Structure formats: C-alpha cells, structure tokens
Amino acid sequence: QVQLVESGGGLVQAGDSLRLSCVASGRTFSSLAMGWFRQAPGKEREFVTAISRSGGNTYYANSVKGRFTISRDNAKNTVHLQMNSLKPEDTAVYYCAADIRSVYSGSRYPSSYDFWGQGTQVTVSS
Numbered sequence: 414q415v416q417l418v419e420s421g422g423g424l425v426q427a428g429d430s431l432r433l434s435c436v437a438s439g440r441t442f443s444s445l446a447m448g449w450f451r452q453a454p455g456k457e458r459e460f461v462t463a464i465s466r467s468g469g470n471t472y473y474a475n476s477v478k479g480r481f482t483i484s485r486d487n488a489k490n491t492v493h494l495q496m497n498s499l500k501p502e503d504t505a506v507y508y509c510a511a512d513i514r515s516v517y518s519g520s521r522y523p524s525s526y527d528f529w530g531q532g533t534q535v536t537v538s539s
Contacts, residue, residue: 414439416437416438417529419507420435425537429499431499434492435493436491444466445466446465446516446518447509448460448521449461449462460521462483465515468485469517470518471483482494492509499535501537506535507533510530512525513527
C-alpha cells in the first residue's frame with residue numbers, strides 16, 4: 414500500500430502562483446511514477462502532469478504547459494506541482510497519484526495509477 418498526502422492548496426487570485434506537494438509513504442518512492450490530476454465540479458477527472466520514476470521524463474496537459482512544473486525529490490519522498498499564472502479555469506480539486514508499473518515514463522490515464530491521495534482544493538478567483 415502507498416499512502417499519498419497532498420498539501421498546498423488554497424484560494425488565490427488569477428495570475429498568482431501556488432505550489433502543491435504530495436508526500437508518499439509505504440513504498441520506495443523511486444519505484445513510483447507520479448502524476449497530478451484535477452477534477453472540477455461537474456467534470457471528469459483530467460490529467461494535469463506526470464513524472465517518471467527518476468524525474469527524467471515529464472508530461473503535461475496542453476492546458477497547463479508553460480505554466481505548471483512538476484518535480485520530485487526522491488530523497489524526501491515528495492512530488493511537487495508548481496503552478497504559475499493561475500487562471501479561474503484551473504479551479505479544481507487536485508489529486509496526486511502513484512503508478513507502480515511505469516518504469517521510464519508517466520501516464521496520462523487515471524486507470525494507470527494504483528494509489529490516490531485525498532485531494533487538495535485549488536480555487537482561483539478572477
């Protein structure tokens with residue numbers, strides 16, 4: 414079992430920045446590909462970004478490319494999501510997820526992930 418705990422959400426204004434963090438426990442962190450997803454009210458969960466086990470490969474949804482950056486610190490069992498130039502349409506619950514099978518990549522598909530955090534709310538006002 415892998416436990417994931419997100420933090421860093423909050424209420425900000427458009428154009429502001431936020432940094433989300435997700436701490437993992439229960440498994441060697443460097444054996445996990447990690448992803449961030451988000452879900453707005455009335456919408457399906459959507460892919461935001463993913464990072465491979467080593468951190469050498471990263472993937473972004475077109476909607477966040479150039480504004481969001483995913484990174485990981487394997488020594489601290491933590492993955493971060495730096496969100497800049499936030500927009501009202503970024504408002505959602507953000508979930509951290511862990512994939513135990515992908516070795517050199519990260520997946521865009523929720524079904525690829527084995528463990529999920531409880532989510533953290535990000536609200537961007539206009």
